[in-house]
Amino acid sequence: xxxxxxxxxxxxxxxxxxxxxxxxxxxxxxxxxxxxxxxxxxxxxxxxxxxxxxxxxxxxxxxxxxxxxxxxxxxxxxxxxxxxxxxxxxxxxxxxxxxxxxxxxxxxxxxxxxxxxxxxxxxxxxxxxxxxxxxxxxxxxxxxxxxxxxxxxxxxxxxxxxxxxxxxxxxxxxxxxxxxxxxxxxxxxxx
Amino acid sequence: xxxxxxxxxxxxxxxxxxxxxxxxxxxxxxxxxxxxxxxxxxxxxxxxxxxxxxxxxxxxxxxxxxxxxxxxxxxxxxxxxxxxxxxxxxxxxxxxxxxxxxxxxxxxxxxxxxxxxxxxxxxxxxxxxxxxxxxxxxxxxxxxxxxxxxxxxxxxxxxxxxxxxxxxxxxxxxxxxxxxxxxxxxxxxxx
DNA sequence: TTCATTTAATACTATCCAGTACAGAATGAA
DNA sequence: TTCATTCTGTACTGGATAGTATTAAATGAA
Numbered sequence: 001x002x003x004x005x006x007x008x009x010x011x012x013x014x015x016x017x018x019x020x021x022x023x024x025x026x027x028x029x030x031x032x033x034x035x036x037x038x039x040x041x042x043x044x045x046x047x048x049x050x051x052x053x054x055x056x057x058x059x060x061x062x063x064x065x066x067x068x069x070x071x072x073x074x075x076x077x078x079x080x081x082x083x084x085x086x087x088x089x090x091x092x093x094x095x096x097x098x099x100x101x102x103x104x105x106x107x108x109x110x111x112x113x114x115x116x117x118x119x120x121x122x123x124x125x126x127x128x129x130x131x132x133x134x135x136x137x138x139x140x141x142x143x144x145x146x147x148x149x150x151x152x153x154x155x156x157x158x159x160x161x162x163x164x165x166x167x168x169x170x171x172x173x174x175x176x177x178x179x180x181x182x183x184x185x186x187x188x189x190x191x
Numbered sequence: 192x193x194x195x196x197x198x199x200x201x202x203x204x205x206x207x208x209x210x211x212x213x214x215x216x217x218x219x220x221x222x223x224x225x226x227x228x229x230x231x232x233x234x235x236x237x238x239x240x241x242x243x244x245x246x247x248x249x250x251x252x253x254x255x256x257x258x259x260x261x262x263x264x265x266x267x268x269x270x271x272x273x274x275x276x277x278x279x280x281x282x283x284x285x286x287x288x289x290x291x292x293x294x295x296x297x298x299x300x301x302x303x304x305x306x307x308x309x310x311x312x313x314x315x316x317x318x319x320x321x322x323x324x325x326x327x328x329x330x331x332x333x334x335x336x337x338x339x340x341x342x343x344x345x346x347x348x349x350x351x352x353x354x355x356x357x358x359x360x361x362x363x364x365x366x367x368x369x370x371x372x373x374x375x376x377x378x379x380x381x382x
Numbered sequence: 383t384t385c386a387t388t389t390a391a392t393a394c395t396a397t398c399c400a401g402t403a404c405a406g407a408a409t410g411a412a
Numbered sequence: 413t414t415c416a417t418t419c420t421g422t423a424c425t426g427g428a429t430a431g432t433a434t435t436a437a438a439t440g441a442a
Contacts, residue, residue, distance in 0.1 A: 171301045
């Protein structure tokens with residue numbers, strides 16, 4: 001009963017994610033996003049609202065993707081150390097070499113001073129909390145496998161710190177083997 | 192023989208650093224910097240050139256400050272582990288609580304996609320290289336104190352990763368005690 | 383076919399901001 | 413005092429860009 005949409009919103013969100021990721025929130029222009037996605041600005045506004053709302057949608061999708069994958073990997077059977085090593089190792093292609101240069105969309109947004117907006121900050125904080133919670137739960141579950149005095153909560157946080165550091169330093173172009181070596185060294189803390 | 196400058200360039204660089212740090216390169220407007228420093232735009236341009244040149248000056252000063260302090264701390268006598276722990280601990284006030292919310296100017300700039308400019312990237316890379324080199328040299332010097340198989344180069348890099356992670360996560364407001372606990376746990380790798 | 387409704391495309395507005403032209407003020411030298 | 417020189421302040425220009433008004437097009441229902 002009305003004119004149908006001529007584009008797939010998911011496609012546009014994917015294009016938008018690439019532009020936001022590459023340029024950052026500020027420097028990403030809506031003109032660039034509309035040009036790359038092939039739709040016109042009024043369509044973009046009708047479908048997603050203004051720039052910051054669009055960005056929140058993109059960021060949500062990004063977070064959901066990573067969290068979903070983390071849940072799957074960390075739910076696998078086996079020693080916590082090996083499962084977590086596998087999870088961290090999965091990031092190596094994304095935090096080394098040419099592909100790593102763009103870093104992590106979430107971290108890039110968190111360090112962007114222009115994004116003081118409460119919604120973005122809350123979004124990122126919740127994402128980090130959830131990720132850390134997954135690690136903590138896995139470490140607690142396997143507590144018996146570790147030395148006396150092992151602190152699963154602290155260790156989960158340390159892993160988050162290392163993960164964040166790796167994704168941040170990726171901007172300057174990291175070597176995959178070195179990244180893997182750091183992961184392996186940190187995994188020795190899980191003993 | 193000519194009209195003298197009515198402002199101290201160092202004061203202006205300090206004001207500019209605050210604005211760049213708080214807002215990010217893009218979002219920091221020269222109008223804000225001139226307003227906060229009390230000088231007019233033509234004076235700013237005459238003294239420092241355009242926005243990106245000014246930013247490079249600010250970034251250089253920032254890096255020099257941190258490197259100078261790292262050199263002093265790491266040159267102290269004593270076991271490498273304790274000296275490095277002291278160095279990392281020195282960052283705690285800057286990566287926790289309200290003061291930590293702004294993160295690290297260098298990291299914030301590195302994750303800003305709009306700053307693909309070669310000069311900024313080179314600047315940051317050199318800073319990171321120098322910092323890591325200081326750690327590596329100290330660990331190599333104390334090599335004898337560590338277990339067989341200890342890898343000073345890898346460990347220096349791991350410490351850089353942890354340092355970067357802590358300064359990045361500071362944006363979401365970290366607890367000083369937890370930061371200290373992470374540092375202490377990571378220092379157990381130096382054995 | 384006709385109409386109500388939603389989408390699409392063009393073109394516009396308003397705003398913000400980096401960078402500058404220009405005129406006036408402050409200094410030391412002659 | 414006079415002049416050359418450098419700095420300062422106001423006010424401007426040009427360009428980029430977020431967001432929108434308006435008109436045309438596409439659809440299903442009556």
